Amino acid sequence: xSHFRFSRRWRAGxxxxxxxxxxxxxxxxxxxKKPQRAQAVRNANPEEQLTDIYQELSRNRLRAAQQKADxxxxxxxxxxxxxxxxxxxxxxxxxxxxxxxxxxxxxSDAKLADLRREAAVRLQAAEPxxxxxxxxxxxxxxxxxxxxxxxxxxxxxxxxxxxxxxxxQVRLLQDFYVSQGKLGINxxxxxxxxxxxxxxxxxxxxxxxxxxxxxxxxALPLDYPNDWDKVQGRSGSxxxxxxxxxxxxxxxxxxxxxxxxxxxxxxNFLTRTVEIGKTPILIGDxxxxxxxxxxxxxxxxxxxxxxxxxxxxxxxxxxSLKALYSPRFKSAADEDVSTWLDKNRFLPxxxxxxxxxxxxxxxxQPSHEEVIVSNFTQQIVVGKFRHAVRKKxxxxxxxxxxxxxxxxxx
Amino acid sequence: MKIKTAQTTLYRALVSAGIVATIVITAPAxxxxxxxxxxxxKAGKVSEALNKTNEYLAKRPADPQMRFMKGVLLAEQNxxxxxxxxxxxxxxxxxxxxxxxxxxxxxxxxxxxYERARVTLEKAIRTNPSYMTAYENLGxxxxxxxxxxxxxxxxxxxxxxxxxxxxxLLRSFSxxxxxxxxxxxxxxxxxxxxxxxPVAAGAQPPLISAIPPNTSQPSAPQRIPALSVSPPPAAPxxxxxxxxxxxxxxxxxxxxxxxxxxxxxxVKIAAAPTPTPAxxxVKIAAAPAPLPTPAxxxVKAAxxxxxxxxxxxxxxxxxxxxxxxxxxxxxxxxxxxxSERDAVLAQVNGWAKAWGAQNVDSYLGYYSQQFxxxxxxxxxxxxxxxxxxxxGKGHIRVEVGAPEVTVNxxxxxxxxxxxYESDRLTARSRKTLVLIKNGGKWQIKQESSGS
Numbered sequence: 028x029s030h031f032r033f034s035r036r037w038r039a040g041x042x043x044x045x046x047x048x049x050x051x052x053x054x055x056x057x058x059x060k061k062p063q064r065a066q067a068v069r070n071a072n073p074e075e076q077l078t079d080i081y082q083e084l085s086r087n088r089l090r091a092a093q094q095k096a097d098x099x100x101x102x103x104x105x106x107x108x109x110x111x112x113x114x115x116x117x118x119x120x121x122x123x124x125x126x127x128x129x130x131x132x133x134x135s136d137a138k139l140a141d142l143r144r145e146a147a148v149r150l151q152a153a154e155p156x157x158x159x160x161x162x163x164x165x166x167x168x169x170x171x172x173x174x175x176x177x178x179x180x181x182x183x184x185x186x187x188x189x190x191x192x193x194x195x196q197v198r199l200l201q202d203f204y205v206s207q208g209k210l211g212i213n214x215x216x217x218x219x220x221x222x223x224x225x226x227x228x229x230x231x232x233x234x235x236x237x238x239x240x241x242x243x244x245x246a247l248p249l250d251y252p253n254d255w256d257k258v259q260g261r262s263g264s265x266x267x268x269x270x271x272x273x274x275x276x277x278x279x280x281x282x283x284x285x286x287x288x289x290x291x292x293x294x295n296f297l298t299r300t301v302e303i304g305k306t307p308i309l310i311g312d313x314x315x316x317x318x319x320x321x322x323x324x325x326x327x328x329x330x331x332x333x334x335x336x337x338x339x340x341x342x343x344x345x346x347s348l349k350a351l352y353s354p355r356f357k358s359a360a361d362e363d364v365s366t367w368l369d370k371n372r373f374l375p376x377x378x379x380x381x382x383x384x385x386x387x388x389x390x391x392q393p394s395h396e397e398v399i400v401s402n403f404t405q406q407i408v409v410g411k412f413r414h415a416v417r418k419k420x421x422x423x424x425x426x427x428x429x430x431x432x433x434x435x436x437x
Numbered sequence: 438m439k440i441k442t443a444q445t446t447l448y449r450a451l452v453s454a455g456i457v458a459t460i461v462i463t464a465p466a467x468x469x470x471x472x473x474x475x476x477x478x479k480a481g482k483v484s485e486a487l488n489k490t491n492e493y494l495a496k497r498p499a500d501p502q503m504r505f506m507k508g509v510l511l512a513e514q515n516x517x518x519x520x521x522x523x524x525x526x527x528x529x530x531x532x533x534x535x536x537x538x539x540x541x542x543x544x545x546x547x548x549x550x551y552e553r554a555r556v557t558l559e560k561a562i563r564t565n566p567s568y569m570t571a572y573e574n575l576g577x578x579x580x581x582x583x584x585x586x587x588x589x590x591x592x593x594x595x596x597x598x599x600x601x602x603x604x605x606l607l608r609s610f611s612x613x614x615x616x617x618x619x620x621x622x623x624x625x626x627x628x629x630x631x632x633x634x635p636v637a638a639g640a641q642p643p644l645i646s647a648i649p650p651n652t653s654q655p656s657a658p659q660r661i662p663a664l665s666v667s668p669p670p671a672a673p674x675x676x677x678x679x680x681x682x683x684x685x686x687x688x689x690x691x692x693x694x695x696x697x698x699x700x701x702x703x704v705k706i707a708a709a710p711t712p713t714p715a716x717x718x719v720k721i722a723a724a725p726a727p728l729p730t731p732a733x734x735x736v737k738a739a740x741x742x743x744x745x746x747x748x749x750x751x752x753x754x755x756x757x758x759x760x761x762x763x764x765x766x767x768x769x770x771x772x773x774x775x776s777e778r779d780a781v782l783a784q785v786n787g788w789a790k791a792w793g794a795q796n797v798d799s800y801l802g803y804y805s806q807q808f809x810x811x812x813x814x815x816x817x818x819x820x821x822x823x824x825x826x827x828x829g830k831g832h833i834r835v836e837v838g839a840p841e842v843t844v845n846x847x848x849x850x851x852x853x854x855x856x857y858e859s860d861r862l863t864a865r866s867r868k869t870l871v872l873i874k875n876g877g878k879w880q881i882k883q884e885s886s887g888s
Contacts, residue, residue: 100589107590114586121576122863128590130583132862135591142590274592 072292073103073276074204077146078153080112084119092116106276108149111142141279148185148280149204158199162316164190166226166309167197168326168389171402176300177307178229178268179393180205180287181314182212182222185280187289188314189300201296206278206288212312214251214285217263222285222310223251226390226400227266229306232298235270235291243270244291245298249308254433255398255421258357268308270294311393329389329399332422332429337405341382353423353430367434373407373414381408397424402437474506483513501531508540517544528560535561535568573865580863778842781849781872784879788870789835789855797824805873805880831860847874848882855886 083092096113214223235244246269270291339348392398421433477486508523527537538561545554791799810819840853855868871883
């Protein structure tokens with residue numbers, strides 16, 4: 028059978044659809060004669076539906092696209108981007124639509140620009156954006172066994188990845204559209220409308236009912252500023268992952284005061300998934316996906332750093348140990364390296380000590396600045412005495428070598 | 438030139454499981470042949486069907502229905518160029534049949550020539566003013582819905598009260614669908630399309646009558662296109678350029694039917710079916726531009742130049758048009774003097790042009806001193822506002838479509854379909870200008886929109 032069809036009946040609609048051929052390109056199947064029923068939309072989130080709609084359009088199936096757009100806004104009446112796309116599709120019945128929101132009357136330029144950005148980000152994430160199964164997130168060098176999940180915020184692509192950690196394997200569970208600070212990332216100080224870059228943890232849950240409307244269904248606070256931020260003098264607080272107010276399904280990509288905002292559906296899902304105090308959330312604009320081999324190399328580097336440190340502590344080689352710390356180093360109490368090390372010395376008079384490091388995690392900050400954050404339990408055994416402390420170290424690459432820039436005992 | 442068979446009524450039917458659109462001719466003999474071809478197609482024997490069609494065409498080369506069939510079959514056989522040839526020829530010979538245009542468009546589209554496909558489809562729509570109006574109205578509805586959708590997208594709230602509707606009411610039945618509704622019939626005729634239509638062939642207005650058996654059957658609801666009753670030849674000038682090649686007053690036969698209009702006449706239809714010779718605001722535009730010979734003369738209808746509301750479609754026209762549209766002009770009672778009308782129209786066109794060119798001084802110059810600005814504004818306020826509006830746009834395009842002119846002494850009234858397009862907005866509306874003659878020059882005294 029030929030790949031095109033003649034219309035057998037006069038129906039304006041059919042013809043109008045065909046007019047569309049001119050703007051959509053692609054092959055010239057006669058537009059949606061029998062529009063397929065939009066498949067059950069129950070499980071498709073709005074973004075998937077949006078992608079589906081665009082696929083229909085690229086296949087010249089205007090009617091199917093229309094139906095799906097209708098269904099989308101019926102199901103998510105606050106999904107503004109859905110309305111925008113639906114508006115375009117309505118116009119496509121009669122005229123060429125060159126770009127998203129082509130016929131939006133002037134006066135809402137900023138809002139329109141926001142929606143366009145959101146669309147770009149969402150559509151891009153759908154296909155080319157998703158990391159391949161074979162690749163691993165470089166940031167998650169090694170998770171602790173009992174950390175079941177990790178979140179990675181890709182600020183460049185307005186995306187939040189939720190990884191599952193099971194049997195020492197990480198696996199992408201889902202990814203979400205997120206909004207970030209109006210001025211992007213690299214938070215430095217209070218009120219700068221930026222989202223911080225770094226390795227953080229979800230440290231709480233605030234249910235929506237206790238919060239103002241703008242936080243939507245709730246919030247998951249982060250531990251910004253972390254030790255490294257403090258060393259750097261970064262200020263500000265109250266960086267949360269939270270939901271959206273009732274009047275809108277999602278917010279523009281760059282629209283928050285520094286928080287990471289997801290839709291309420293997504294927030295609910297994340298709230299059910301994360302573990303307070305355990306789940307890390309890594310934020311940055313250099314989220315990379317690499318091969319298993321690359322991961323292993325990176326992990327080797329990271330674990331050698333901690334191993335060197337352990338050895339120096341064990342052998343009480345202060346010179347060598349101190350050399351592992353950066354001149355920039357400062358403790359939380361604003362102490363320098365020597366003070367800090369003195370304070371952490373255990374039974375200085377002992378002849379021989381044994382230092383063990385266990386339950387280690389390594390995360391690589393997904394940013395230009397190369398920082399590895401390691402968490403581990405340090406156990407010192409001196410004869411019959413044992414002392415265990417949970418440590419967090421921030422290693423930054425300075426020139427060719429890695430140095431500890433911040434350290435704390437948890 | 439072309440028409441051999443006087444009695445050709447075409448209607449659409451489903452052939453072969455409904456893949457193929459085709460026009461079936463009602464003359465029994467041919468119906469048989471057609472049925473044979475249909476059977477072959479249904480049986481998947483396309484080349485046999487094609488042979489049969491060729492045989493038939495050898496005898497009656499002009500037969501439009503068979504030619505159409507041949508085009509369809511060639512297309513089925515993946516011979517688009519040949520099929521295009523056939524359909525192109527058909528559109529030349531039967532300008533008011535939408536089907537060949539449609540199929541032609543499909544073939545163009547298959548080649549990736551979307552622009553030409555678009556233009557061709559627009560021609561298909563233009564074969565019938567009612568389609569055209571419906572199409573435009575549909576476009577307006579889509580536009581309105583889109584604007585609502587945009588409002589929601591931008592969270593503008595619903596503060597925009599519905600603007601006065603631009604939708605156009607059809608005030609008469611088109612003259613191109615020259616017949617009464619064909620009842621459903623033998624083959625499963627698609628309800629919406631069951632319009633019988635005359636083959637408009639050149640000079641002789643063919644008799645339409647021959648609608649097969651059961652005309653009696655009441656029309657299905659909503660069958661707008663079929664309802665037409667052509668205006669009696671009485672008021673020729675009014676029926677401004679009917680669409681291409683339509684034998685102006687579709688004759689006799691149609692008349693007696695105050696067609697089955699009655700029951701579910703859809704909202705759109707305002708005027709009753711009574712064949713009022715009224716100045717039908719027949720939508721199809723005799724594009725006003727190429728004036729001097731003003732549109733009205735029903736004669737020059739043929740090569741409908743791109744009608745107003747559509748985007749300029751330069752390309753396509755090249756393709757087929759010139760051929761042989763037998764514009765044999767039935768000597769109509771020549772309308773005596775059209776010079777005043779011409780002058781009025783020229784002014785209206787000049788006005789639109791100045792507007793489009795954003796030449797505000799010139800534009801304002803078309804308004805008479807007696808012009809009454811809307812909303813009781815002073816002339817000054819009004820003209821400042823106009824200036825700001827017009828100069829503020831990136832570009833403007835204004836088209837005057839299907840103008841109807843009534844001249845009464847020193848007053849003239851022009852009603853037309855205005856297509857306004859700027860970088861921000863596209864709007865179509867009906868517009869009425871009242872002009873008065875001042876010192877030999879026609880100027881606008883009143884401007885109003887809406888139907």
